């Protein structure tokens with residue numbers, strides 16, 4: 001049972017489109033640089049592997065209290081896909097909490113795309129009664145820390161699997 005369904009989110013230069021399996025072909029090229037995995041581990045997916053991954057995401061979490069919401073980031077001027085943002089949203093007694101993550105293809109980096117997309121995502125989560133947003137970020141990943149900070153998250157003292165937990169309480 002999917003409790004949360006991702007909706008289309010518009011920002012100044014971008015549209016966050018709910019991710020579909022058909023996005024796998026273009027996204028495999030966008031995410032083909034092995035350097036994207038420097039801090040998160042793994043290697044780039046082939047089109048086939050990415051399609052299988054997106055099929056699993058579309059099928060949703062086996063836990064009915066948890067929703068997997070994924071978006072591709074479209075650059076409006078060029079109509080090209082540039083990356084993805086995701087939110088794993090878990091219901092609790094006070095509403096819901098979300099863990100978020102982002103990736104932007106190497107040719108598109110350094111233009112503020114991740115920052116703009118993460119801010120749009122956090123605004124969407126706020127509109128959907130999410131009271132707490134968290135992210136786990138490698139301590140040496142300055143770009144990702146900057147994105148999290150710009151989206152309103154701050155580092156906590158908590159560590160998980162070698163990463164620092166960042167958090168935003170939205171009340």
Ligand SMILES: CC(C)(COP(=O)(O)OP(=O)(O)OC[C@H]1O[C@@H](n2cnc3c(N)ncnc32)[C@H](O)[C@@H]1OP(=O)(O)O)[C@@H](O)C(=O)NCCC(=O)NCCS
Nearest residue numbers: 036101102103104109110111112113114115142143144146
């Ligand atoms: C993290 C990532 C999404 C940033 O994407 P991006 O679109 O280039 O980010 P932005 O252009 O919005 O830049 C964000 C900030 O990082 C800074 N930055 C960009 N590249 C940087 C680098 N190589 N080193 C240090 N800082 C960098 C920018 O200056 C900006 O900071 P500012 O707002 O203070 O100027 C991208 O590097 C990525 O996809 N990395 C691999 C996947 C990953 O590790 N994801 C994180 C999982 S939570």
